[in-house]
Amino acid sequence: MLRLEGISAGYGPAIVLRDLSLSAAPGRITCLMGRNGAGKTTTLKAIMGLVRPSAGRIMLGDQVISDLPAHRVAGQGIGYVPQGRGLFSELSVAQNLRIGLMARRGDAAETAAIRAEVLTRFPRLAERLDQRADTLSGGEQQMLSMARALCLRPRLLLLDEPTEGLQPSMIEAIRQVIMSLRDAGAAVLLVEQRIDAVLAIADHVHVIENGRNLEDFDAAALTRAPERLRAHLGV
Amino acid sequence: MEFGPYLMLAMLEGAVLAAVLALMASGLSLTFGVMRVVNVAHGEFYMLGAVIAWFVAHLVGGGAALSFVAAAIIAPLAVGVLAAAADITILKRIDYDPERTIVATIGLLYVIQQVTLMTYGPDARPVEPPFNSRIALPWIEWGEGGPSLYFPWGLSTTSYKLFVIGAAAVLILAIRLFMTRSRAGLIMRATQLDSDMATAFGIPVERVYAAVFGLGAALAALAGVLIVPIQQAHYLMGGDALLLSFIVVIIGGLGSMAGTIVAAVLIGMSDGIISVFFSPTLAKIIATLLVALVLVFRPQGLFGTRDR
Numbered sequence: 001m002l003r004l005e006g007i008s009a010g011y012g013p014a015i016v017l018r019d020l021s022l023s024a025a026p027g028r029i030t031c032l033m034g035r036n037g038a039g040k041t042t043t044l045k046a047i048m049g050l051v052r053p054s055a056g057r058i059m060l061g062d063q064v065i066s067d068l069p070a071h072r073v074a075g076q077g078i079g080y081v082p083q084g085r086g087l088f089s090e091l092s093v094a095q096n097l098r099i100g101l102m103a104r105r106g107d108a109a110e111t112a113a114i115r116a117e118v119l120t121r122f123p124r125l126a127e128r129l130d131q132r133a134d135t136l137s138g139g140e141q142q143m144l145s146m147a148r149a150l151c152l153r154p155r156l157l158l159l160d161e162p163t164e165g166l167q168p169s170m171i172e173a174i175r176q177v178i179m180s181l182r183d184a185g186a187a188v189l190l191v192e193q194r195i196d197a198v199l200a201i202a203d204h205v206h207v208i209e210n211g212r213n214l215e216d217f218d219a220a221a222l223t224r225a226p227e228r229l230r231a232h233l234g235v
Numbered sequence: 236m237e238f239g240p241y242l243m244l245a246m247l248e249g250a251v252l253a254a255v256l257a258l259m260a261s262g263l264s265l266t267f268g269v270m271r272v273v274n275v276a277h278g279e280f281y282m283l284g285a286v287i288a289w290f291v292a293h294l295v296g297g298g299a300a301l302s303f304v305a306a307a308i309i310a311p312l313a314v315g316v317l318a319a320a321a322d323i324t325i326l327k328r329i330d331y332d333p334e335r336t337i338v339a340t341i342g343l344l345y346v347i348q349q350v351t352l353m354t355y356g357p358d359a360r361p362v363e364p365p366f367n368s369r370i371a372l373p374w375i376e377w378g379e380g381g382p383s384l385y386f387p388w389g390l391s392t393t394s395y396k397l398f399v400i401g402a403a404a405v406l407i408l409a410i411r412l413f414m415t416r417s418r419a420g421l422i423m424r425a426t427q428l429d430s431d432m433a434t435a436f437g438i439p440v441e442r443v444y445a446a447v448f449g450l451g452a453a454l455a456a457l458a459g460v461l462i463v464p465i466q467q468a469h470y471l472m473g474g475d476a477l478l479l480s481f482i483v484v485i486i487g488g489l490g491s492m493a494g495t496i497v498a499a500v501l502i503g504m505s506d507g508i509i510s511v512f513f514s515p516t517l518a519k520i521i522a523t524l525l526v527a528l529v530l531v532f533r534p535q536g537l538f539g540t541r542d543r
């Protein structure tokens with residue numbers, strides 16, 4: 001469903017991604033791994049149109065999304081859970097969700113249905129609708145960031161280290177959400193550093209280094225040779 | 236006149252200035268808050284509001300009240316559209332870079348000023364207020380038989396000045412409601428807080444910027460329409476107004492709406508009082524000194540947050 005074909009991108013004169021190719025399929029969890037500074041976050045930003053590729057193209061289905069204006073990318077059905085959560089800090093939980101619902105551009109009935117569905121999935125947010133996002137606990141903030149992305153009913157979900165700095169119970173809750181989305185048929189592209197977590201849920205792993213493809217693993221390769229993956233990441 | 240009534244008179248003058256300043260500086264603060272750019276041409280949008288009000292009064296006819304209402308609609312709309320167009324054609328092209336925006340808006344300032352000079356001319360021209368009855372104000376006297384009201388000679392204001400104070404208060408409240416309650420306000424605040432995440436959730440940030448720049452300019456134009464029946468329209472009137480707006484926005488804390496209002500009241504009132512009792516020059520000196528003190532001891536302004 002998602003395909004990056006020979007993407008080069010960076011910030012101003014600094015080139016970060018070099019001829020990078022990867023893909024993510026519906027109903028599958030694809031993990032993007034690499035050391036700090038390898039370009040994982042930049043890859044997700046490039047998909048969202050926040051960083052413009054200087055070469056290559058990004059396809060969603062048979063549409064070239066790298067040609068779209070950045071604000072039109074989300075509307076193609078891509079939910080983004082950025083590193084550091086990226087919440088609108090001074091806005092309330094309800095307002096953060098409202099922004100997510102706006103991106104969906106559904107009619108009133110659909111919007112209400114999605115909102116109810118998301119709040120059922122994250123009951124802790126339902127109790128805190130009027131609370132400012134920056135007063136939530138770390139775990140709740142991550143829930144909100146995911147809930148906001150789910151407001152789009154995404155067919156592709158991008159998650160950038162969603163479990164970073166969270167306690168184990170929260171990590172497990174987030175894992176459950178990711179798996180249920182996969183089961184519902186969404187494509188998931190997950191940036192994750194913890195190898196055990198990746199081995200447990202990934203259908204496919206792309207390892208990148210210095211913004212380049214280093215090695216891809218499918219599920220079979222992951223079970224056969226997990227130590228290769230560890231070696232790449234230096235752990 | 237005794238001191239008490241005299242002080243009240245000074246405060247009324249100050250309140251009129253504070254009201255107009257609060258409105259104008261809110262526009263500047265909004266633009267800075269959302270877009271992180273300093274609009275040096277803001278004073279010219281104020282001037283344009285006043286000049287357009289004069290043109291409307293002379294072209295529409297039909298009495299002062301009708302032309303005032305017409306000006307209050309036409310001027311902010313026209314100036315807002317002009318500013319939004321300037322945003323799309325100039326600021327967007329320089330990528331809203333803070334430094335280059337300052338230079339670009341200085342250029343815009345001169346273009347607007349010179350075009351006004353060429354069309355409207357160098358004269359200061361008055362615009363008739365829509366209503367202007369003199370209102371004598373009572374003062375309390377403590378006599379032998381307890382407090383009693385009397386009307387000291389010279390303690391009066393006009394219905395129009397009271398209207399300006401009321402109108403500014405209503406407009407500022409309306410902006411606040413717009414920013415906190417409306418869908419468009421929510422989009423503007425989201426853009427202000429994190430423009431990248433706003434983009435990632437489908438918000439067309441550049442269009443939001445054009446709207447914010449236009450809205451900020453429209454507020455300045457509205458302030459110009461309100462002031463012109465009190466102060467004549469002149470092609471150079473934007474300079475002082477810009478300076479005072481900057482003073483207010485810096486003291487209040489860049490981008491903080493509440494701080495802007497408080498600072499406008501502070502500066503407007505002190506300017507009114509000091510001008511009446513001493514001299515307008517002293518009032519400006521003290522305001523500027525206050526800015527210097529704020530910049531040294533509280534650079535983020537009274538209501539600003541440090542991390543911006």
Ligand SMILES: Nc1ncnc2c1ncn2[C@@H]1O[C@H](COP(=O)(O)OP(=O)(O)O)[C@@H](O)[C@H]1O
Pocket residue numbers: 011014016034035036037038039040041042043
């Ligand atoms: N906004 C930016 N401006 C310039 N360079 C950046 C920016 N963000 C990231 N980089 C650089 O791009 C490289 C990749 O960063 P990033 O994509 O965040 O890596 P990762 O998410 O894999 O840790 C790093 O060398 C980083 O310093």
Ligand SMILES: [Mg+2]
Pocket residue numbers: 040041042083
């Ligand atoms: Mg990263």
